[in-house]
Amino acid sequence: MISNTYGCSLLSVSCRWITYVCLWALPNLCAMPVPVSTSLWFLWDWVITIDSEVEHFWGKPITIGSTLYFANRILGVIGILLHGAAWVLPIGVTGAACKPVIFTYLVISDLSTTVVQTVLALRTYAVWDCNRQVYLVLMGLNIAASLVQQGLNARNLLPGKVTATPNPLPVPYDGCLLVFHTGTWHRFVPIVIFEFTIAVFLSIKFIENIRNGKTNRVLYILFRDGFIEFITVTVGSILCLLTGAASWGNTHSMSLIILDATTSISAICCARLLLNIKDIM
DSSP states (O other): OHHHHHHHHHHHHHHHHHHHHHHHHHHHHHHOHHHHHHHHHHHHHHHHTHHHHHHHTTTSOOOHHHHHHHHHHHHHHHHHHHHIIIIISOSOTTOTTHHHHHHHHHHHHHHHHHHHHHHHHHHHHHHTTSOHHHHHHHHHHHHHHHHHHHHHHHHHTSTTSEEEOOOOSSSOOOSOOEEETTOSGGGGHHHHHHHHHHHHHHHHHHHHHHHHTOOOHHHHHHHHHHHHHHHHHHHHHHHHHHHHHHTTTOBTOHHHHHHHHHHHHHHHHHHHHHHHHHHTO
């Protein structure tokens, strides 16, 4: 009887707190549906694949694959927490925390993209029968893209590059609102170049394999899952580039919203590729 009473009381308190949190964050959730939905998708995918993760990576020797897998997952969670603090939780439109939180999120997002592109580079390296030259070209472009992105992040922290602004949204919103005075499209150019190079290498090898009738389960997974991941990153990056150029100086550039979706979805595809390869090996 005592335990039942305690359980009911605990449930009641929990429900009240959940209600308070939902009412507190609801306006911001309505204002930013894309970051919220893609973040929930990322977390749900992790939940439904945790059994495969435990089977293939937990307690196993550390490898490049396991390192990339956990880096991909952990960076994704950190990005979600930072994005939640900046856009979902009401910490004040012009709060002093807005700028460092947003840019820490951008740094984490760029690192996540670097991890995903490393997996794509290794996938292409495997498809090309472990061709060292292909790997060096792709990793060189990947590192260059990462350096450019982090350099732009550092530049945007300088005075006058980004400022807070009052809320222009039609819904009640008191999360972070920033204006990027120098635009956001530059950061996506090296990613698009990397993805275009990947497309060239894969197209050549795909045509070659079709002509030679070369196929097996591993190649099928590498092409199928890798292609989905590649399309996600490529389309997202191109949209970010175009919208970033078009919305120069606008509040919460659409490119940043697309960046959030691209980062979360590509992280899901990256994890699935690594898990599916483990399933057949």
